[in-house]
Amino acid sequence: MQPLTPKSLRDSFVNTSKREAAEAIPPFRLETVEWEKLEVFGWIDRSNPLLGFIVIPLDGEPVGIMLRASGNKTKKTMCALCEDIVDVSDVKLFVAKRAGAAGRKGDTVGTLIHGHFGCSKQVRRKPNSIEGKRDPEKFIADRIEALVANAEQFARRVLGS
Ligand SMILES: [Zn+2]
Structure with a gap:
């Protein structure tokens, strides 16, 4: 995905108030992130373990x-x-x-996501014995594609588009 800056990250949020977006600060420096190896970028809030943030690229724009x-x-x-x-x-x-408006009325969407948000790393692992002796490069490429599709679908559900 395209690298995020503090400003583009803050501006990416679609379901927060301005204050919530300003307080959404990752626990690591954005300059140290290996963006080229990420399809989604997420983290758990430093002080609230039940609060998470994810950024998903959609049509070339980050959706926070x-x-x-x-x-x-x-x-x-x-x-x-x-x-x-x-x-x-x-x-x-x-x-x-x-x-x-849907969110202001209280509409929500739910999904199951890794609490460590390491999904991009997971899809880059080699196939194990259960997954067969498939061509590892093809296996990984297919999984990256599925991750992108699943993440985009979730972002669209949040956006209601
Ligand atoms: Zn995952």
Whole structure:
């Protein structure tokens, strides 16, 4: 994905107030992020472990989404973005307020996402024995494509488009 700056990150949010967007600060420096290896960029808030943020590129523009994790204990389940079958231990149900008028009325959309937001890393791992002796490059390319499609679909649901 395209590198984000503090300003483009702040401006990307579609379901926050201005204040919430200003307070959405990743716990690491944006200059140190390897953007070329990311399809989605996300983090958990430093002081509130139930508050998350994810940025998904859509039609060339970053779409920033504020997420709330359900307080329930995390069950072992598959992340709806990267669909990884190995790393199923830190997947949370996140709920996002929809953008615009729908969100102001209280409409939300939910999805299962890795709480560490390492989905881009997961899809770059080599296929294991269960996944067969497929061509690893093709396997990884297909998974990257699926991650992009799943993430875009989630962003569109939040945007209501
Ligand atoms: Zn994931």
